[in-house]
Amino acid sequence: MKELALSEEILLRVEKPARYIGGEINAVIKDPSQVDIRFAFCFPDVYEIGMSHLGIQILYDMFNRREDVWCERVYSPWPDLDRIMRDEHIPLYALESQDPIRDFDFLGITIQYEMCYTNILQVLDLSGIPLWAAERTERDTIVIGGGPCTYNPEPLAPFFDLFYIGEGETQYDALFDLYKEYKKGGKSREDFLLACASIPGIYVPSLYAPSYKEDGTLAAFTPIAEGVPAKVRKELVLSMDEAPYPDKPLVPLMQVTQDRVTLEIQRGCIRGCRFCQAGQIYRPVRERSLDFLKEQAIRMLESTGCEEITLSSLSSSDYSKLKELVYFLIDETHVRHVNISLPSLRIDAFSLDVMSKVQDIKKSSLTFAPEAGTQRLRDVINKGLTEEDILRGASEAFKGGWNKVKLYFMLGQPTETDEDVRGIAELAERIAEVYYEIPKEERHGKCQITSSTSFFVPKPFTPFQWAPMNTAEEFLRKAYLVKHTMRSQLNQKSLRYHYHEADVSMLEAALARGDRRLAPVIYRAYRKGCIFDAWDEYFSNEKWMEAFAEEGVDMDFYSVRERDLDELLPWDFIDCGVTKQFLKKEYERALQGIVTPNCREQCNGCGAAVFGGGVCFENKN
Amino acid sequence: MKIRIKFTKTGRLRFIGHLDVMRYFQKLMRRAGVDIRYSEGFSPHQIMSFAQPLGLGDTSEGEYVDIDVLSTASSEEMIRRLNEAGKEEIRILKYVKIADETRRSNAMSNVAAADYRVYFRGGLPDSNMLAAFFAQENIPVSKKTKTKEEIVDIRPLIYDWGLEEEGLFLRLSAGSAANLKPDTVMEAWNAFSQKEGQAAEAGHSEGGTQSFPYHFHRLELYARREGQLIPLYALGEEIKEESAE
Known part of the structure; x- marks a missing residue:
């Protein structure tokens, strides 16, 4: 038996020990003496969540194709093991080799949501890596961050040596080659980091200095060394079919959140909903070819033995070959006795046909994401879905045998009035009415319309990045208003409504649009014991509020404050293709309730064409 | 045709639970290309039944699962294929055809x-x-x-x-x-x-x-059987190459 980092006794004491043993199907084992670079890839949340993430699978496969690199994985130990590792001074280790992370060359952390920030500190701390980058020395592991939250990396900047802005497929080779050169040449960490700043997409936070105005806003953000670029442009893959994609994804030995093969059909989104960060930062849309996806689906099903396959993308209905792909997969999975899990699709004849083929109608539900309760507000947020679309889709589905509908909304978007808030309940009511208009003998019992609201958090690189956010009190008042309106309607017994507490959203907002002055707050919250903030049972708003107070940082300045259109924003040094000018124009159009057509209808000059590919150049050859 | 498989559970895989072992085998059947029979209905599942769950953390060289197959290669070939697609900590030791009289009963009830x-x-x-x-x-x-x-x-x-x-x-x-x-x-x-x-x-x-x-x-x-204890695999017989279906 290969040795495990944790003793048998500890593994028997903790919940779900399979999280910590590695040994998954298709995990890569190499001889450490035969590689130049040891890379530990971390998803800073529990194993079951981290193992469900596609990005790590892609980069894990890509890194390990290099003979000189051994990429392994690490996840956040659950609080039960966290306690034991601290008490018994056991260093955090990588799953494949079971070797301590602190002996690795790189620790790469994917940063998918703000509420995992304290888990990043947990991982560094348990690894024995100094939390503050400035305190790291020559022998310390180099800590690099990536993922959507790095489009505003500033609250985390002092904890990282490097950030990789954009899609990982393009520049890691250059980074690894440079590292080898510096390692061989015996050069210093400082020299290496400085050289990294010249690699496209790499942001070296220690080489920039912010200064602030008296009102607390950013005055300037400038490089402090020669040759360090003032702006960092995001990296992206131009030819999706040529980008590496794993033939043999990892298959966990325990049940994880998404235990299935994931086929990424495209990146980016043509829609431009104004609240949506992903819709801007992944521009332009780039599709994978149908042939590539067909072959890849079969390869992955055969190499994993998974019982389910799913498609991944933003707005899958916009993939141009969706019909062909889905019908191919239905035939293929039928023969193999594998299920297809469909992403949420625009409800029309095609999607209803597909859904009736792959799901049990009695158990499944229709999903709509109107995001706002009235047409006026849907125009403000540029959500193309109309009430007519929803009611027509629901009506067709009800006639096809469905009787459950799920609706997703956001509360607190710019210009929202009480009428918009009540509109959420009213839309649910009208869908129920459509159901009960069907003759009784053709219905299948009662219908169930479930509405969920989340609280709108303004995000960087969206037209709403300047917008004020509602206070927690406003949010809750609006949620009660939805609830109250639901209860006062005729079909209230067929309507369900879910919302959650507002505290987490307020914190998420502060971190999302924060700057470097939040790092000490995150540090203090962590020292107070905050980890797994994304988990209700571990989130402590009280500790976070103490951390803000003790650091003398005003949370409202970051969360609810409306930004001036001329304000220098902490993330302005990042160039994601989409220009600030375009975002401003979109914000102004939003306030006037003017919708903007999608990228295939008309180019709106967002700036993403600068990359020279994708939807911007479709039909232009 | 009913097949009885005997396997081990050792090393680090003793820390995966019984349900995880079931999921492991479902995927293993597909990777190894076992022509297993599926149930009818909307979400068909493999016909598979395990004997006697093992406690988490315990090891074994005597685990059993019964499956229904539509066709099979020889025992030797199937063991080779299963072990090639599987982990060394769950080793397939036996792959035998169960005689008709025991068909109605599964590994568990035996x-x-x-x-x-x-x-x-x-x-x-x-x-x-x-x-x-x-x-x-x-x-x-x-x-x-x-x-x-x-x-x-x-x-x-x-x-x-x-x-x-x-x-x-x-x-x-x-x-x-x-x-x-x-x-x-x-x-x-x-x-x-x-x-x-x-x-x-x-x-x-x-x-x-x-x-x-x-x-x-x-x-x-x-x-x-007739008052004697005999290993579960001994109720079945080896599939020789010429008799493989």
Whole structure:
């Protein structure tokens, strides 16, 4: 038996020990003496969540194709093991080799949501890596961050040596080659980091200095060394079919959140909903070819033995070959006795046909994401879905045998009035009415319309990045208003409504649009014991509020404050293709309730064409 | 056609639970290209049934799963394919065709007894005291169910025992009729040895292993045929190359 980092006794004491043993199907084992670079890839949340993430699978496969690199994985130990590792001074280790992370060359952390920030500190701390980058020395592991939250990396900047802005497929080779050169040449960490700043997409936070105005806003953000670029442009893959994609994804030995093969059909989104960060930062849309996806689906099903396959993308209905792909997969999975899990699709004849083929109608539900309760507000947020679309889709589905509908909304978007808030309940009511208009003998019992609201958090690189956010009190008042309106309607017994507490959203907002002055707050919250903030049972708003107070940082300045259109924003040094000018124009159009057509209808000059590919150049050859 | 598979569960994979083992085999069947039969209905599942779940952390060289297949290659070939697609910690040892008479019953309902080896993390116990323990006419233990607590005599369910160099050998009644887990035997032994005035050595060993003094290793599962215990795989027959379908 290969040795495990944790003793048998500890593994028997903790919940779900399979999280910590590695040994998954298709995990890569190499001889450490035969590689130049040891890379530990971390998803800073529990194993079951981290193992469900596609990005790590892609980069894990890509890194390990290099003979000189051994990429392994690490996840956040659950609080039960966290306690034991601290008490018994056991260093955090990588799953494949079971070797301590602190002996690795790189620790790469994917940063998918703000509420995992304290888990990043947990991982560094348990690894024995100094939390503050400035305190790291020559022998310390180099800590690099990536993922959507790095489009505003500033609250985390002092904890990282490097950030990789954009899609990982393009520049890691250059980074690894440079590292080898510096390692061989015996050069210093400082020299290496400085050289990294010249690699496209790499942001070296220690080489920039912010200064602030008296009102607390950013005055300037400038490089402090020669040759360090003032702006960092995001990296992206131009030819999706040529980008590496794993033939043999990892298959966990325990049940994880998404235990299935994931086929990424495209990146980016043509829609431009104004609240949506992903819709801007992944521009332009780039599709994978149908042939590539067909072959890849079969390869992955055969190499994993998974019982389910799913498609991944933003707005899958916009993939141009969706019909062909889905019908191919239905035939293929039928023969193999594998299920297809469909992403949420625009409800029309095609999607209803597909859904009736792959799901049990009695158990499944229709999903709509109107995001706002009235047409006026849907125009403000540029959500193309109309009430007519929803009611027509629901009506067709009800006639096809469905009787459950799920609706997703956001509360607190710019210009929202009480009428918009009540509109959420009213839309649910009208869908129920459509159901009960069907003759009784053709219905299948009662219908169930479930509405969920989340609280709108303004995000960087969206037209709403300047917008004020509602206070927690406003949010809750609006949620009660939805609830109250639901209860006062005729079909209230067929309507369900879910919302959650507002505290987490307020914190998420502060971190999302924060700057470097939040790092000490995150540090203090962590020292107070905050980890797994994304988990209700571990989130402590009280500790976070103490951390803000003790650091003398005003949370409202970051969360609810409306930004001036001329304000220098902490993330302005990042160039994601989409220009600030375009975002401003979109914000102004939003306030006037003017919708903007999608990228295939008309180019709106967002700036993403600068990359020279994708939807911007479709039909232009 | 019904196939019985015997496999091991060792090394790090002893930390995956019974449901995880089931999921492991479902995926393994697909990777190894086993022509397994699926149930009818909206979400078809593989026809598969496991004998006697193993406790988390325990190891085994005598695990069993029965499957239904539409066609098969020889036992040798199937074992090769399964092991190639699988982990070394779950090794396929046997792949046999089950005779028609046992077809109606699955691996679980066949089980009548199980062999275990108990490893002592704190060193072997005193052999005389162990002999005295097993020499008792009755070994009453209290058994808690959801609603009540009752006293059960487990002595008749202990078929055989022996102290070996590596640990304690136990042959225990198993299966749906009267299942005795080795943990229950060792709990009774703990109580006995403490009552005898000498605390169980394992309970006071070095290294902080008090909470888990034993490691259970299953050696074999048996069915009863005409009064005799025979290993579950012996109810089936090897598939030779010429008879493969």
